[in-house]
Amino acid sequence: MDARTLSSPISTLNLNQPCYVEVGTSVPEVINLMQEGQFGCVLVVDSQQQLAGILTERDCLVKIMGKQVNPEDVIVDEIMTPSPESLRASDTIAFALNLMQLGHYRHIPLVIYDQKDVYPVGVVSIKDILNHVAEFLETVKEE
Amino acid sequence: MLYEQIVDEELAIMDEEPDEPSKTLSAHEIQVPLRSLMRLPVTIEMGASIQEAINLMIENRIGAILVVSDGVLKGIFGERDVLLKILNKPVGDVAQIPVEHFMKIDPHTAQVEDSLDTAILHMAKGGFRHIPVVNELNQPVGMVSTRHVVSYIIDHFPQEVLTLPPKPVREAMQAREGA
Numbered sequence: 001m002d003a004r005t006l007s008s009p010i011s012t013l014n015l016n017q018p019c020y021v022e023v024g025t026s027v028p029e030v031i032n033l034m035q036e037g038q039f040g041c042v043l044v045v046d047s048q049q050q051l052a053g054i055l056t057e058r059d060c061l062v063k064i065m066g067k068q069v070n071p072e073d074v075i076v077d078e079i080m081t082p083s084p085e086s087l088r089a090s091d092t093i094a095f096a097l098n099l100m101q102l103g104h105y106r107h108i109p110l111v112i113y114d115q116k117d118v119y120p121v122g123v124v125s126i127k128d129i130l131n132h133v134a135e136f137l138e139t140v141k142e143e
Numbered sequence: 144m145l146y147e148q149i150v151d152e153e154l155a156i157m158d159e160e161p162d163e164p165s166k167t168l169s170a171h172e173i174q175v176p177l178r179s180l181m182r183l184p185v186t187i188e189m190g191a192s193i194q195e196a197i198n199l200m201i202e203n204r205i206g207a208i209l210v211v212s213d214g215v216l217k218g219i220f221g222e223r224d225v226l227l228k229i230l231n232k233p234v235g236d237v238a239q240i241p242v243e244h245f246m247k248i249d250p251h252t253a254q255v256e257d258s259l260d261t262a263i264l265h266m267a268k269g270g271f272r273h274i275p276v277v278n279e280l281n282q283p284v285g286m287v288s289t290r291h292v293v294s295y296i297i298d299h300f301p302q303e304v305l306t307l308p309p310k311p312v313r314e315a316m317q318a319r320e321g322a
Contacts, residue, residue, distance in 0.1 A: 001167065001168045002167035002168065006296075006300055006303045006304065007303070021251055028231050031226070032231060035226065035227055035230075035231065035285070038227075045165060057222045057223065057225075057226045058206070058222060060222075060225065060226055061197060061200065061201065061222050061225050061226075062201050064230065064239075065194075065197045065225055065229070065230070065237070065282055066197060066198065066201045068194075068201045071230065072232065074306045082202045088311070089313070091311050094300070094303050094304045094307060095311055097293060097297055097304050098297075098304050098307045100293055101293060101294065101297055103305075106289075123198060126289045126290065126293060127272070127289060129264055129269060129289075129292070129293060129296075130263065130267055130269050130292050130293075133173075133267075133292060133296065134225065134264055134267030134268075135267075137173065137263060137264055138258050138264070140169075142180050
């Protein structure tokens with residue numbers, strides 16, 4: 001593992017397909033999706049399929065359980081992080097690491113830009129980076 | 144002539160292949176002991192409520208808490224347990240239910256002298272985000288999380304990571320594309 005690893009694009013990591021929900025979706029419905037697919041976050045899109053926000057496990061903990069809110073009364077827009085920081089799949093792993101460290105994020109949406117429009121295409125998580133390091137360690141062990 | 148010699152030297156330098164990356168992280172270097180990077184554990188006694196555990200996690204800005212009895216580790220309770228076992232489930236009043244009902248019993252642990260590479264492999268294989276660090280009496284003395292792994296890599300490659308602008312410079316590129 002060397003500096004070149006960090007300058008590889010995020011797309012070289014083994015990424016999972018993200019979970020998408022539309023704005024206005026009820027929070028219990030979103031939680032169901034997260035539970036079924038074991039997703040740590042969902043990407044929230046507007047009616048044009050543009051990225052509107054991100055909702056993470058942490059948001060559920062802090063904004064529902066921490067505030068003792070009944071999830072039935074809430075839609076995803078009210079507890080998501082709107083307009084989250086995002087990267088492109090072609091940006092480097094170093095950028096993802098930097099953003100995770102600075103923003104204390106565990107998930108960063110990957111997007112494509114079309115003029116001012118932002119369309120989500122994936123998510124990179126701290127776990128993807130961990131797995132990447134683990135793969136490197138496994139390779140070294142085998143050698 | 145001196146001038147030509149300097150120009151030749153300059154040209155020769157320009158033609159050289161760029162060096163191999165000077166900075167590497169060998170497997171050996173990931174064998175740092177956990178004591179050098181772990182954080183202090185946040186613990187809660189068995190019998191405390193789920194709501195108390197959640198409040199402690201929020202206050203301390205952490206994703207998992209260690210459940211102890213007389214200082215001895217009994218389990219771990221984290222965000223994932225809240226999402227998968229409590230939210231949307233008819234569990235009752237979380238202020239009344241003891242944390243041990245939903246904690247993971249006898250989690251995988253490490254000791255202070257264990258190395259980061261072993262912890263990383265356990266995290267990746269087991270899908271854990273946290274590994275409690277305990278002493279020989281199974282009392283928690285630390286906690287290691289995926290965040291420590293990221294921090295360690297960044298500390299090792301500060302030149303590559305920390306000198307980046309917070310976002311890739313792309314506004315200028317977009318303007319060019321649009322022109």
